[in-house]
Amino acid sequence: xxxxxxxxxxxxxxxxxxxxxxxxxxxxxxxxxxxxxxxxxxxxxxxxxxxxxxxxxxxxxxxxxxxxxxxxxxxxxxxxxxxxxxxxxxxxxxxxxxxxxxxxxxxxxxxxxxxxxxxx
Numbered sequence: 001x002x003x004x005x006x007x008x009x010x011x012x013x014x015x016x017x018x019x020x021x022x023x024x025x026x027x028x029x030x031x032x033x034x035x036x037x038x039x040x041x042x043x044x045x046x047x048x049x050x051x052x053x054x055x056x057x058x059x060x061x062x063x064x065x066x067x068x069x070x071x072x073x074x075x076x077x078x079x080x081x082x083x084x085x086x087x088x089x090x091x092x093x094x095x096x097x098x099x100x101x102x103x104x105x106x107x108x109x110x111x112x113x114x115x116x117x118x119x120x
Contacts, residue, residue, distance in 0.1 A: 004042040027078035
């Protein structure tokens with residue numbers, strides 16, 4: 001999927017892939033431009049094929065050409081992104097986009113689902 005998406009569109013795409021049973025096969029990484037909790041944030045879902053011919057950006061980050069062209073950065077593996085969505089829905093079934101943004105931000109910063117205590 002070589003296009004920039006809003007958080008809402010990304011949630012829908014990941015959810016649809018998981019519902020259709022190929023969430024782990026369809027997408028590899030989620031790339032980001034901006035801050036996940038801001039409406040101006042844009043995301044890109046890469047496939048395994050996108051991850052084959054990587055370019056190195058000025059910061060030394062290896063990115064798919066589309067991500068490099070749009071000045072995106074690695075955010076989360078698509079499976080981790082889907083797991084955060086699933087955990088958030090279990091804790092708050094009526095979550096909206098803002099709730100998912102907070103949960104994703106928390107996971108990205110702390111490597112633990114929102115509402116859980118880190119081990120160790």
